[in-house]
Amino acid sequence: MQSTELRQGINDSIPIVLGYLPLGFAFGVLACEAGMSTIQATAMSILCFTGAGQFITLGLMQAGGAIITIIVANILVNLRYILFSTSLVPYLKRRVPTFTGSLLCYGLTDETYAVSMNRYQDHPPTALYIAGLNLSSHLGWILSTFLGAVLGAYITNPDRLGLNFTLPAMFVCLLVFMIRRRADILVALSAALICLLVGYFVPSTMGNLFNIIIATIIAASLGMVINE
Amino acid sequence: MNSSSIWFIIISVSIVSILPRILPVAVLSRFDFPAQLKKWLSFVAPAVLGSLTALYILAPEGYIDLSINNNFIWSFIPTLLVAVKTRSLLYSLLVGMATMALLYNFF
Structure with a gap:
């Protein structure tokens, strides 16, 4: 029963991971172009899991933006998660221990939010499900960043495979289900x-x-x- | 930009990106939300999904693109039909990605 929840979370992360591959890869490539080392690019994807915020950081670094500008831009771009996280409270309360639940919410992204909210419409949330979904999505993000930083120049356009439509297609589908x-x-x-x-x-x-x-x-x- | 400034940026960005995610669940779980607020929050997910879908399809490059050259619009149509008809994430993804790949490679 318990391990099914974990496995379900991992399964549900597959489309997210597929969608993150080209994005994380692109982040890795661009981070190196912006002056980060492979370690720094990968560390950034380990320490923060905020696609849009990470790209904005690179953009501002390359434009010569001040550090404070980069931080303020990231505060703005991440504010929406206050709303996302608050809307999870009625679901998580009394089902997932608050401490575990809030820690696992570090892995909240547009994509993991959409997938888990869909799941909670007919299944109660469990810590294992959230862990499976959020941690494997994050792992996909970290690995693709690393690959991008290392292989950057060698791989040609992933758009040829339609990978750039993975996340949009997922959102369309989750919207229909929701x-x-x-x-x-x-x-x-x-x-x-x-x-x-x-x-x-x-x-x-x-x-x-x-x-x-x-x-x-x-x-x-x-x-x-x-x-x- | 030197290496220590980059590390400083990475760490500060991580802090400001993690706090808004974990604090609401950590702090607000102590309170019982009034029924009206819960109802309002139940509309947050459909609203967020509507916004994100619109942005992904109609502004894939970060600006609004309603032209016939926007492949995301063309790929959206079969994806939506398959999602409504089959209610399967897998089929919808496959059809969407295949449409996008065809458009990209042949048009």
Whole structure:
């Protein structure tokens, strides 16, 4: 029973790992171009598991940005996880010990969040499931970063294999699975629209992903009104 | 940029990326959320997924691209159909990736 949970978590991480391969690889390549050593690039993927934040860091390093700018940009780009993590609380509470649960949440990403929320719609969360999902996704991220940093120049375009569509396809699918109530469709569609509109009118939010936070807050509130 | 500055950046970025992930679960699990808040939070996942899907499909390079040259839009259509029809992550992934690979290599 217990090991099934772990195995299920690992299984569910497979599409995530596939999607991370080209991204982590690209991060490894670019990190070296930006002046990091292989050890530093890999260490960064070990110590933080924040795709967007890591790419922003490289971009700012190459643009000669101040260290404080890099840190502030990362605070902004990671703020959405306060919302993600808070929305997990009602599920994890009394099912997963708080200490273990919060530690495992270091592995919260857009992708692990989407997969686990889907799972919790019909299965109670367990620490082993979260460990299987988050740790193996993180391991995929670390390994692909390492490979990118080491092999960088030798591998040609992974887009040829359609790998760049793995994560988008996963999100489409999880979105379809996640919709249970009529209000969910309206919430998802309005969030999509608001997110793009905010990104269009305030282009900086496309970089720091603040548009996701704004869209989520407005769309979730809309859901409350529709569902009254 | 010298090596110790890079290490300083790596460590600071790690701290600011980990805290917003673990603190809410660590701190807020002590409280009982009111029913209204729980309901609001139950809409967070659909909203986040809607936003992320829109960004991935319609702004794959970081800017909004609604042109017919955006292969992500073309790959999205069969993926969505397969996801709705089969409710299988595997089939949807395969169809999406195959469509993308075909478009990339032949168009």
